[in-house]
Amino acid sequence: MRILLDKFTKNFGDLTVIDEMDLEVHDGEMVALLGGSGCGKSTTLFAICGIHKVNGGRILFGDRDVTNITSQERNVGVVFQSFALYPHMDVAHNIGFPLKLRKETSTEIQRKVDEIAEMVHIGPLLKRRPGELSGGQQQRVALARALIRRPDVLLLDEPLANLDATLRLEMRSEIRRIQRETGITAVLVTHDQVEAMSMCDRIAIMDAGKILQITEPSDMYNNPVSDYVAGFLGSPPISFLTGIIQNGSFIEPATGAKIPVRKAIAGSHAGREVRVGIRPEYYQPDKGVMIKGTVSMIEAQGRETLYVVTLPDGNILRSIQGSHSPVKIGDAVNWGIDAEHMLVFDKDGLLI
Numbered sequence: 001m002r003i004l005l006d007k008f009t010k011n012f013g014d015l016t017v018i019d020e021m022d023l024e025v026h027d028g029e030m031v032a033l034l035g036g037s038g039c040g041k042s043t044t045l046f047a048i049c050g051i052h053k054v055n056g057g058r059i060l061f062g063d064r065d066v067t068n069i070t071s072q073e074r075n076v077g078v079v080f081q082s083f084a085l086y087p088h089m090d091v092a093h094n095i096g097f098p099l100k101l102r103k104e105t106s107t108e109i110q111r112k113v114d115e116i117a118e119m120v121h122i123g124p125l126l127k128r129r130p131g132e133l134s135g136g137q138q139q140r141v142a143l144a145r146a147l148i149r150r151p152d153v154l155l156l157d158e159p160l161a162n163l164d165a166t167l168r169l170e171m172r173s174e175i176r177r178i179q180r181e182t183g184i185t186a187v188l189v190t191h192d193q194v195e196a197m198s199m200c201d202r203i204a205i206m207d208a209g210k211i212l213q214i215t216e217p218s219d220m221y222n223n224p225v226s227d228y229v230a231g232f233l234g235s236p237p238i239s240f241l242t243g244i245i246q247n248g249s250f251i252e253p254a255t256g257a258k259i260p261v262r263k264a265i266a267g268s269h270a271g272r273e274v275r276v277g278i279r280p281e282y283y284q285p286d287k288g289v290m291i292k293g294t295v296s297m298i299e300a301q302g303r304e305t306l307y308v309v310t311l312p313d314g315n316i317l318r319s320i321q322g323s324h325s326p327v328k329i330g331d332a333v334n335w336g337i338d339a340e341h342m343l344v345f346d347k348d349g350l351l352i
């Protein structure tokens with residue numbers, strides 16, 4: 001079921017949290033609302049869910065305008081960070097509860113509970129209470145309860161935030177598997193870029209109540225609309241340097257290095273100040289335009305190692321390397337920037 005937000009606006013008193021947001025989630029698609037704390041992700045999700053009344057604009061499921069109908073009538077499944085299971089009920093009753101409210105027969109409920117429990121892999125746990133389950137198992141129960149009504153839309157608000165790192169990894173692929181198997185249209189709210197990148201078809205990145213960019217994860221990574229978006233995606237993060245465009249190159253101010261830029265940028269921004277972004281995989285010992293600096297930090301990250309190189313003016317470049325580099329902290333290095341992959345932003349931070 002397609003979800004459409006058309007000029008959706010939400011105020012809390014005098015505070016306008018979302019101002020005329022447009023968003024379309026295609027049928028069967030999973031979209032992440034990604035952004036820092038307080039940017040309006042949950043507010044948007046709650047409006048789609050029907051918990052919040054909107055102050056302007058429309059919300060459509062398919063072609064049906066659901067703006068003014070209740071949450072129950074919207075047929076949505078919701079999973080919150082807190083799981084919100086009923087502690088005194090066993091797992092089967094927790095999952096079947098939405099159907100009981102709908103007054104379905106107990107045989108019918110049992111059949112559906114068994115079916116959904118198999119799908120989310122909690123069949124053997126049906127007689128336990130939530131207190132007897134691990135965090136990951138509780139999360140699966142919450143998912144089962146959200147899905148049992150065969151909702152048109154699945155809404156997930158930071159569903160993995162309370163899980164430890166290993167479980168988070170497992171549940172990331174599990175939620176995606178279940179979303180794909182059911183073909184349900186889903187919106188995932190998260191502040192974790194890795195979660196958004198790995199789980200969703202598209203990411204809508206938000207700041208201060210606005211969607212800055214909505215596109216596929218790899219496209220957002222490679223073609224971010226702004227330095228803000230570029231900085232939000234990628235771990236370790238992109239590094240930024242500020243300098244001037246001159247004679248077809250970005251002049252790195254601390255070392256005087258000249259990094260060629262595309263013809264169009266060289267023309268339109270000659271003599272102007274720009275900000276360039278270099279991802280850690282594009283600053284390497286063996287290729288590109290050499291930049292001298294001093295190794296100031298080395299961090300083993302398992303398969304890869306992160307090196308932080310400080311330039312003479314104190315700015316830093318990060319380098320991520322798959323093979324071990326024989327350098328120590330304090331060593332002078334001369335490593336190269338891959339000019340092809342350098343992102344160039346104008347003084348307002350927009351990608352050129």
Ligand SMILES: Nc1ncnc2c1ncn2[C@@H]1O[C@H](COP(=O)(O)OP(=O)(O)O)[C@@H](O)[C@H]1O
Pocket residue numbers: 012017035036037038039040041042043044
């Ligand atoms: N019920 C509410 N009453 C007043 N302000 C709220 C309420 N809910 C959220 N806000 C405010 O709206 C903004 C967005 O909140 P929220 O959507 O929860 O952000 P996010 O989920 O992105 O962290 C914040 O400034 C928050 O303080």
Ligand SMILES: [Mg+2]
Pocket residue numbers: 041042043189
């Ligand atoms: Mg939130």
